[in-house]
Amino acid sequence: MKGKHVxxxxxxxxxxxxxxxxxxxxxxxxxxxxxxxxxxxxxxxxILSPADFARIQFVPANLVEEVSVENIINQMTRxxxxxxxxxxxxxxxxxxxxxxxxxxxxxxxxxxTFLVCKHSxxxxxxxxxxxxxxxxxxxxxxxxxxxxxxxxxKAGVVALTQAIADETKGTNITANVVLPSVIDTPSNREAMxxxxxxxxVKPESLAQVICFLASxxxxxxxxxxxxxYGSI
Numbered sequence: 001m002k003g004k005h006v007x008x009x010x011x012x013x014x015x016x017x018x019x020x021x022x023x024x025x026x027x028x029x030x031x032x033x034x035x036x037x038x039x040x041x042x043x044x045x046x047i048l049s050p051a052d053f054a055r056i057q058f059v060p061a062n063l064v065e066e067v068s069v070e071n072i073i074n075q076m077t078r079x080x081x082x083x084x085x086x087x088x089x090x091x092x093x094x095x096x097x098x099x100x101x102x103x104x105x106x107x108x109x110x111x112x113t114f115l116v117c118k119h120s121x122x123x124x125x126x127x128x129x130x131x132x133x134x135x136x137x138x139x140x141x142x143x144x145x146x147x148x149x150x151x152x153x154k155a156g157v158v159a160l161t162q163a164i165a166d167e168t169k170g171t172n173i174t175a176n177v178v179l180p181s182v183i184d185t186p187s188n189r190e191a192m193x194x195x196x197x198x199x200x201v202k203p204e205s206l207a208q209v210i211c212f213l214a215s216x217x218x219x220x221x222x223x224x225x226x227x228x229y230g231s232i
Contacts, residue, residue, distance in 0.1 A: 001023060001026040001027060001028045001080075001081060001211065001214055001215055001216075002026065002027035002028070002029075003027065003028075003029045004028050004029060004080035004081050005028070005029060005030045005032075005076060005077055005078050005079060005080045005081070006023055006028045006030070006031045006032070006080065006081040006082075006083065006214075007032050007072070007073065007076065007079055007081070007082045007083070007116065007120060008020060008023060008031055008032065008033050008083045008085070009033070009034055009063060009082075009083070009084045009085055009086045009112070009116055010084070010085030010086040010087070011023075011031070011033035011035075011044070011056075011083075011085065012033060012035050012037070012040035012041050012043065012044045012058075013040065013085060013086075013185075014183065014185025014186055014187050014188070014203065015085050015135070015183055015185060015203050015206065015207075016033075016044065016085055016203075017043070017044065017047060017185075017203055018202065018203025018204040018205075018206065018207040019083065019085060019203065019206070019207040019210055019211075020033070020044060020048070020056075021047065021048060021052070021207075022204070022207035022208065022210075022211050023083065023207075023211060023214075024048070024052045024055060024056075026211055026214075026215070028055070028081070030055065030057065030076075030077065031055060031056045031057070032056075032057045032059060032072065032076055033056055033057070033058050033059070034058075034059050034060070034061035034063060034072055035058055035059070035060060035061070036060070036061075036062070041058055059072050059075075063086055063112040063115060063116060064107045064108070064111055064112055064115070066115055069115040069116055069119055070119050073116075073119040073120055073122075073123060074119075076123070078123060078127055079120045079123040079124060079130065080124075080127075080129055080130060080131065081130070081131045081132075081133075081214045082116060082117065082120040082124075082130070082131070082132045082133070083133045083210060083214055084112070084113055084116050084117070084132075084133070084134045084135065085135055086108070086112050086113075086116075087108060087109045087112075087135055087137075087154070087157075088105065088108040088109060089150055089188075090104075090105055090149065090150060091146045091147060091150070092146060092149075093145075093146055094146075094148045097148065097149060101149065102149045105149040105150060105153050106149070106152075106153045106156070108153075109150070109153035109154055109156070109157060110153045110154075110156040110157055110160070113134055113156075113157050113160060113161075114160060117132060117134070117160065117161075117164060117175075120132065121164065121168075121173070124173050125171070125173070128171060128172055128173075129172045129173065130168075130171075130172070130173035130174070131173075131174055131213065131214045131215070131216075131218070132161070132164060132173070132174065132175040132176070133175075133176055133177070133178065133210050133213045133214050134157050134160075134161045134175070134176075134177045134178075135157070135177065135178055135180065135210075136154045136155075136157045136158045136161075136177045136178065136179045136225060137150070137151070137154040137157075137179060137180065137181075138179050138180065138181045138227065138229060139151035139154055140154035140155040140157065140158045140179060140225075141155070141158070141179060141225065141227075143155075157177060158177050158179075158225050161175050161176065161177040161223070161225075162175070162177070162223040162225070165222040165223030166223060168222070169222065172219065174213075174218065174219065174221060174222050175222065175223065176213045176218070176221055176222065176223065176224045176225075176226065177224070177225050177226070178206065178209055178210060178213070178225075178226045178228050179225055179226060179227045179228060179229075180201045180206055180228045180229070180230075181200065181201055181228070181229040181230055181232045182196075182200040182201065182230070182232060183200060183201050183202075183203060183206065184197055184200040184201060184202050184203065185203060188200070196232070198231075199230055199231035199232050200230050200232065201228055201229065201230040202230075205228070205230075206228050209226060209228055213226070
């Protein structure tokens with residue numbers, strides 16, 4: 001990613017704490033990170049050097065609003081790499097799950113993916129270069145009970161990413177998706193406890209896979225759904 005312009009959504013979140021430093025270490029020329037919570041920006045600042053932090057442009061945004069997404073991307077000099085980490089996890093039995101919660105899960109996991117991919121892809125097609133990496137879930141290919149909305153929305157992320165990969169054949173634009181199991185983030189430890197945390201996927205480990213797929217070296221990998229399950 002040396003010299004590339006990167007749009008990194010979710011870069012201030014739990015997974016972002018592993019991915020953002022890795023992207024900077026790869027030599028990205030500019031990194032744009034949309035955010036909702038200023039406290040998360042400060043948390044990220046605490047783990048980066050001042051020089052690395054200065055290379056990031058933080059933009060307040062709501063990624064379920066198309067105008068907001070389009071404005072962010074249009075303000076970038078170019079979009080060489082899109083790494084989309086934004087997503088959310090929720091549980092509930094299907095017969096008890098509200099339609100409002102269902103729509104919220106699809107907005108957070110799938111609609112945001114569609115919007116950032118749509119507008120990033122437009123810019124990539126203009127320059128003839130691009131790397132798109134999205135985050136699905138093990139649940140997308142191995143659905144489990146009480147996770148219907150989450151698994152269905154993440155399955156949509158996989159299908160969307162693979163459709164984009166098919167659309168961009170014959171170009172120097174690729175699209176791939178990673179499928180983590182449980183990621184060892186502070187929010188997951190808080191929600192699930194720490195009993196099996198040593199078996200979960202570390203953000204830094206997942207970051208290495210993501211950064212490879214976002215690199216020029218991965219030019220021949222298209223439409224892959226890469227399992228990153230840790231020891232679960």
